[in-house]
Structure formats: C-alpha cells, structure tokens
Amino acid sequence: MPASYAYLGPEGTFTEVALRTLPEAATRELIPYVSVQSALDAVRTGEAEAAFVPIENSVEGGITTTLDELVAGAPLMIYREVLLSITFALLVRPGTALSDVKTVTAHPAAQPQVRNWLKANLPDAVWESAASNADGARLVQEGRYDAAFAGEFAAARYGLVPLETGIHDAENAQTRFVLVGRPARPAAPTGADKTSVVLWQRDDHPGGLRDLLGEFATRGINLMLLQSRPTGAGIGNYCFCIDAEGHISDRRMSEALMGLKRICLQVRYLGSYPRAGIGPDEVRPTLPGTSDEEFVSAADWVARCQDGRF
Numbered sequence: 001m002p003a004s005y006a007y008l009g010p011e012g013t014f015t016e017v018a019l020r021t022l023p024e025a026a027t028r029e030l031i032p033y034v035s036v037q038s039a040l041d042a043v044r045t046g047e048a049e050a051a052f053v054p055i056e057n058s059v060e061g062g063i064t065t066t067l068d069e070l071v072a073g074a075p076l077m078i079y080r081e082v083l084l085s086i087t088f089a090l091l092v093r094p095g096t097a098l099s100d101v102k103t104v105t106a107h108p109a110a111q112p113q114v115r116n117w118l119k120a121n122l123p124d125a126v127w128e129s130a131a132s133n134a135d136g137a138r139l140v141q142e143g144r145y146d147a148a149f150a151g152e153f154a155a156a157r158y159g160l161v162p163l164e165t166g167i168h169d170a171e172n173a174q175t176r177f178v179l180v181g182r183p184a185r186p187a188a189p190t191g192a193d194k195t196s197v198v199l200w201q202r203d204d205h206p207g208g209l210r211d212l213l214g215e216f217a218t219r220g221i222n223l224m225l226l227q228s229r230p231t232g233a234g235i236g237n238y239c240f241c242i243d244a245e246g247h248i249s250d251r252r253m254s255e256a257l258m259g260l261k262r263i264c265l266q267v268r269y270l271g272s273y274p275r276a277g278i279g280p281d282e283v284r285p286t287l288p289g290t291s292d293e294e295f296v297s298a299a300d301w302v303a304r305c306q307d308g309r310f
C-alpha cells in the first residue's frame with residue numbers, strides 16, 4: 001500500500017483540490033477524514049504519513065481549529081503550503097429554485113466569504129455549519145438542508161446543481177492549506193521560505209508582545225502571520241502563532257529563535273517550508289547587516305576579541 005495523506009474530506013472539498021496541486025500527492029493514497037482533528041490525529045498515530053488541512057484565509061485570518069491542533073498535543077510540523085483562490089457555488093438538488101432555499105450550510109470559514117451575498121440574496125435563510133463545504137453538499141443531497149456553499153466541482157459528486165456560481169464577497173479571496181507531518185528534518189531552504197512558531201510568554205508585563213516581536217525585528221525578519229490563541233488557562237492568557245519570512249537555517253532566523261527560546265516560557269517550532277506562489281527572485285532583499293555572511297563575520301570578530309586577536 002502506498003503511504004497515505006489524510007485530508008479534510010469528504011471528497012470534493014477545496015482542501016482536496018489544493019492537495020492535488022502538490023506533485024507528491026500523485027504518488028500517495030489520499031484519504032478523506034471528517035475533520036481537521038481526525039486528519040491530524042491520523043498523522044499522530046502513524047495511520048497517515050501526513051495530513052493536508054486549511055490553516056488561514058485572506059478574509060478572516062487563521063482557521064482556529066487547525067491552529068489550536070498545532071498548538072497543543074503531540075508536536076507536528078508543516079512541510080508544504082498551498083494557496084488556492086476561492087469562489088463558491090450555491091449547490092442545490094435539481095429542481096430547487098432560489099425562492100425554495102430556506103436553509104443553507106457550509107464550513108464555518110465559508111460564512112465570512114459569502115455573508116454579503118447571503119444578506120442580499122437569501123436574507124431569511126437559516127445558516128447551519130457543516131464539517132466541510134463538501135460535507136454540506138452531502139447533507140443537501142441527503143435532504144437535510146436546501147443549499148450548500150461549496151466548490152462548483154462538488155456538484156456532480158453529490159448529485160447537485162449550481163444555482164449560482166462565482167460567489168465571493170471579497171475579490172481575490174484565498175485560502176492557505178498546509179501539509180503537516182510528524183517532526184523530522186525540515187526541507188532544505190529554497191530562498192523563498194517561511195518559518196512557523198508558537199510562542200508562550202514567560203510572564204505578563206507591559207511590552208511583553210513587543211519583546212517577542214523585537215527578536216524578529218532587530219534581525220530584519222518580516223512577519224507574515226500573527227494570531228493569538230487562548231491558552232485555556234483563563235481570560236487574558238494567550239499564546240502567539242507566528243509565521244516569519246525565512247528558513248531556520250538562515251543565521252538571522254536561528255538567532256531570532258535562540259533569542260525567543262531564552263525569553264519565552266515555551267517555543268514550539270512548527271517548521272520551515274517553501275512559500276507558495278513566490279520564487280526566490282521575488283523575495284525582498286535582506287536588510288543591511290542581516291545576511292548570513294554578516295552574522296558569520298560578526299561571530300568571528302567576537303571570537304577573535306575573546307582571543308585578543310582583533
């Protein structure tokens with residue numbers, strides 16, 4: 001049996017479409033799971049080699065179930081990311097008219113992407129969340145709801161028809177998906193990489209978050225995601241999920257991580273992996289004084305000072 005990738009199913013999710021864009025998916029068995037949690041658990045137990053799940057969208061930010069799963073439990077690592085442009089279709093059973101639609105369903109992350117359309121076109125429809133957009137389509141097929149927001153491609157799979165296509169409140173809405181595996185050596189740097197970490201502050205003090213962010217800022221590292229998540233230890237207790245530009249093998253990144261390790265209660269490394277949709281030529285140049293060569297020569301200089309050879 002080939003190694004398998006678990007993904008947020010059932011068949012016909014945007015997640016499946018995004019997963020199939022990865023060349024390595026062609027050589028794996030792709031197995032749908034009912035939730036992000038169950039897909040990631042399959043990786044933790046060794047049932048699957050990796051899991052592919054949504055993690056962020058450009059309309060609402062982080063997909064909190066995924067972030068919370070990565071923050072807690074046995075450590076996992078991100079190895080790849082995929083960006084997918086998303087527009088929704090309103091899928092119904094054949095013969096349903098817009099005026100028949102009293103109940104609609106989709107994944108909770110779809111709601112902020114179709115809210116205005118819903119208000120303008122189906123102001124009285126009752127919304128119920130589904131485990132995924134394709135699962136919503138399946139529930140419409142079963143007669144549980146009148147319509148589902150899902151990819152147009154899911155219609156045929158569930159015997160439905162698109163009543164409307166191209167639904168998107170925000171132009172260029174994109175969702176980011178990640179391939180998550182058990183901890184191992186990260187892939188070699190490509191020149192256009194991203195590093196993900198979770199940070200827990202040691203104590204609550206004025207400027208605490210600024211101190212954490214300063215470890216990146218002073219080394220010229222750009223941040224691409226900052227999302228706080230409750231630790232569960234009471235109101236006001238948060239950890240911070242951060243995506244930073246660069247690879248752990250870059251000197252400025254490894255030094256920033258060392259700085260964070262010294263000042264944080266806990267740092268969880270979630271991996272360094274190639275950025276989707278951008279090549280090494282498009283990455284912003286490093287700021288003066290933050291290249292690998294400059295870190296190495298500064299370290300050499302200190303070593304020479306310690307030796308009295310400067």
Ligand SMILES: O=C(O)C(=O)Cc1ccccc1
Nearest residue numbers: 013014015107109110132133
């Ligand atoms: O992959 C899907 O179809 C999902 O249900 C997750 C999702 C939700 C909203 C936008 C893109 C993906």
